[in-house]
Amino acid sequence: MKNNPPAQPENVIAITALTRRFGAKPAVDNVSLTVPRGRVFGLVGENGAGKTTLIKHLLGLLKAERGAVRVFGLDPVADPVGVLGRIGYLSENRDLPGWMRVDELLHYSQAFYPQWDAAYAEQLRGQFGLVAAARIKHLSRGELARAGLLVALAYRPELLLLDEPSSGLDPVVRRDILEAIIRTVADEGRTVFFSSHLLEEVERVADDVAMMVEGKIVLAGPLEEIKASHHQLTLRFDTPPPRPPTLAGALSVAGSGREWTVLCNGARPELATAAERLGARIVAERHPSLDEIFVARAGAKASVS
């Protein structure tokens, strides 16, 4: 197959206008997103925002009700073999067979993937401190996550897909997971898609970010652009305004009396002009963290709906 590679699509993942309802409530609501090859894509959102439902569509476990899902240019429902054999997947629930021993798990997984790298698997096992003879059901939460990660990595998949990989884990295991993401993308051409509610981790490793709130993507783009286009400005008024100031592009406003802090989205010069028009001076400003942007976005979304 390597001698005659098929034309590789630029985007490893392409989702177009995907909608999925459970009952009357849409779990995924008209979502479109693309993940270019060789990038780390972080999907952030609260529990129940629809992240796992979205990921299940990528794995072909759910059929698109409306819209289209393509992974490596293929439909994961129509061509599960063509898609799943190229994805390393770590689920939130780490559904591994409890009755197996660690070495049996490796042997068993090897059978599924022709390009399984036994030497690499063994190296990871040692590095992760997993005892070959240990039963899966006796592993700690952290060991279970490492075993799942090992299986996802050992055949060097083109796409590493991680659903809330850090959830409930201690910092040491979380670091293993982040390092795995870094190594995966450092090997040229490989791509990572992961969901998380730990925004500090997303800020560390993601190239691109999408924020999901109640099934909708409320913000998506390169992380640096998102951070550069959001400002937290503290406005000072000569006389206290009668009600919280409204600045174009404001996502959240907090304060009292003469000083108000506004988190907003927009170009810096325009924001300064807008503040001036309100009769305010900008006395402090900084770029907010992704966490602050997310909270403001989620809040803004909740207040309009």
Add this chain to the structure above:
Amino acid sequence: MQLHITPNDGVPIYLQIVSQVKHLVAAGRLAAGEELPAIRALAEQLVVNPNTIARAYLELEKAGLVVKRHGSGTYVSDEGSPLARRERIKILAQRGDALLAEARHLGIELDDVIKLLKQRHENLPSPEDHEK
């Protein structure tokens, strides 16, 4: 090379790396000709995306602080020193701006700030005292 990254700071990570490397060069903790860690190694050490490190190195290269040698690595450039002085002054200028802004907020005149700085300078132990 010891860097400290704060991901949830508003400052983009690549800029944190750029300014810390500039600091290290200015402080003489990275000498001219010294090699910077490989992108992948630094990415793993700091637990940040390798693309972010590459971006930071590119910015440092554009600023003339480092040079890439074909097929080998990234090195602190030989012209590091005059630039280092400029950087040192730039760092101090930023601190100065913050001090002046604070003084203005507190209603303290520039002359008094200068007087205060001179006073503090005299009270400051000299470097020789420090080494004892």
